[in-house]
Amino acid sequence: MKLKIEQLDRGAFAPFGDVIACDGSRHYQINDGFAERYHDLAKVDIAADGGRPLINIFRAKPRTLPLQIAMMERHPLSSQAFMPLMPRAFLVVVAAAGTVPTAEDLRCFRTHGLQGVNYAPGTWHFPLIALETEQDFLVVDRGGPGRNCDEVAIAGDVFVVD
Ligand SMILES: NC(=O)N[C@@H](O)C(=O)O
Ligand code: NI
Numbered sequence: 001m002k003l004k005i006e007q008l009d010r011g012a013f014a015p016f017g018d019v020i021a022c023d024g025s026r027h028y029q030i031n032d033g034f035a036e037r038y039h040d041l042a043k044v045d046i047a048a049d050g051g052r053p054l055i056n057i058f059r060a061k062p063r064t065l066p067l068q069i070a071m072m073e074r075h076p077l078s079s080q081a082f083m084p085l086m087p088r089a090f091l092v093v094v095a096a097a098g099t100v101p102t103a104e105d106l107r108c109f110r111t112h113g114l115q116g117v118n119y120a121p122g123t124w125h126f127p128l129i130a131l132e133t134e135q136d137f138l139v140v141d142r143g144g145p146g147r148n149c150d151e152v153a154i155a156g157d158v159f160v161v162d
Helices: none
Strands: 005-007 017-020 027-030 035-038 052-060 071-074 080-084 090-095 107-110 116-119 129-131 135-143 150-153
Antiparallel strands (some): 052 135, 071 150, 080 135
């Protein structure tokens, strides 16, 4: 089964979390006009079970396409945000939190290079998919006690082809 690639936008991504981007977001001038604040772009939810926020950088190696989506993971205790540190597109494969996803539940989005994503707690997702070149991402997620990564196998030979 070939996954359709959709262009990422806030409305389509709403069931899965937030789109982190300047365009379309609330912003206002700060620092005597020397900066513009794009405010409160995503819901960072990391406090469950004594969690604390982690700020990380992932140096991601590019995945080659076609890419088989043979598994998905979720973080039941927290959100997880990815913001590219270089203006390059990446892919996001998600399914809504709740029941174990099947191939038919999967959605694939392509960012436009200046967008990041914040998965809501429990949102099923394939691990970070960088494209074409090694790419750094700022990642905000949760540290602390408890099991915060569940994985499931995805049957049905699902591929992202491009
Ligand atoms: N393993 C890890 O920290 N990263 C994954 O959760 C991911 O979504 O990339
Ligand atoms: Ni993850």
